[in-house]
């Protein structure tokens with residue numbers, strides 16, 4: 031029975047990954063989820079698995095080396111899947127420090143504890159151990175509107191404090207692989223969307239605002255391009271890299287699903303109209319008049335686009351859910367989880383929204 035230590039498993043991608051893995055492998059695996067439960071961590075995301083014998087939760091900060099060491103001491107961890115991070119670009123522009131702490135120092139703590147637990151006296155590592163570092167396409171910087179893709183060989187050129195902190199964490203993982211032959215992989219994935227995404231990110235924010243008849247803030251000219259991937263396809267990619275990826279390699283993950291932000295917003299508005307039942311009062315206010323162009327994000331990257339050739343040819347990964355279908359699944363999930371949205375948008379979110387969008 032393989033034991034997975036998942037960091038940040040109470041967040042958006044981490045909780046989807048845990049669902050994916052427990053669904054796929056059942057009792058063949060054991061998952062320990064370590065999460066600090068910041069504003070982005072929510073145990074409601076894992077209600078349906080919390081009573082399983084092969085799932086457990088530890089509340090801890092990944093920067094707390096003693097707490098992480100204890101987890102490694104008490105458990106024979108086979109695989110670390112490292113999601114825990116501060117993940118929102120706009121927050122990093124306001125408050126970079128916590129991004130460096132969690133994303134850089136926290137990753138170092140995870141690496142050091144995994145290394146100490148897995149290293150043998152001759153400096154090699156126990157068989158079958160692997161550290162998968164979950165990273166982002168944003169480390170590669172920004173592409174021109176009219177061409178080019180991010181390959182694994184594209185030089186790093188991060189712009190925001192968020193992407194700079196993720197780039198630093200990737201460099202640390204690379205340095206451990208190069209220096210110690212530490213058994214790891216890095217995945218650099220494009221923008222994810224799907225169930226359980228916190229409504230500070232574009233897609234859930236637009237869905238929630240539209241349903242509530244609130245303005246839909248579009249940064250700049252709305253023509254920035256992101257490459258969208260349904261979150262379960264990301265979970266599948268991580269699982270496949272763990273099982274089939276060559277150690278020490280980086281794999282880019284993305285599905286050739288490039289869209290301008292304004293296109294995304296229009297698709298959401300049309301899909302909401304299509305999916306809401308006739309007679310639902312919200313149908314009356316969901317329209318393009320809600321779209322509001324606001325001040326641009328500082329240093330706003332123009333375009334991201336992943337070339338997934340390597341993961342496809344070496345590992346056989348391909349996305350299964352195209353955007354048209356994925357956005358319907360996502361909207362359906364938000365329709366069915368109104369309480370989840372109410373809970374996460376009460377309290378601190380009200381202040382966050384007021385502060386972040388006050389001049390917008």
Ligand code: NAD
Pocket residue numbers: 037038039040041042043044064065066067068069070071072090091092093112113114115116117118132136164165166167196218219220221222223228
């Ligand atoms: P998220 O913000 O939804 O979740 C982050 C989780 O990490 C939360 O549960 C939070 O409580 C936890 N966490 C934060 N600081 C912690 C700390 N110090 N100690 C322990 N736990 C802590 O993020 P997400 O969107 O699920 O992203 C997960 C990972 O995937 C991140 O590393 C991110 O950089 C990467 N990524 C995200 C995307 C995307 O589109 N969301 C795309 C590519 C890569």
Ligand code: TDX
Pocket residue numbers: 117118119120165166167168220221222230231232233235247248249254255256291327
């Ligand atoms: O209110 C908004 N209006 C708007 O126009 C918000 C929140 C965003 N945007 C724009 C900015 C981006 O061009 O939409 C695009 C997507 O924004 P986010 O959802 O904030 O994502 P992004 O900045 O692209 O970063 C995401 O993808 C890569 C994740 O947040 C990162 O964690 C991941 O690494």
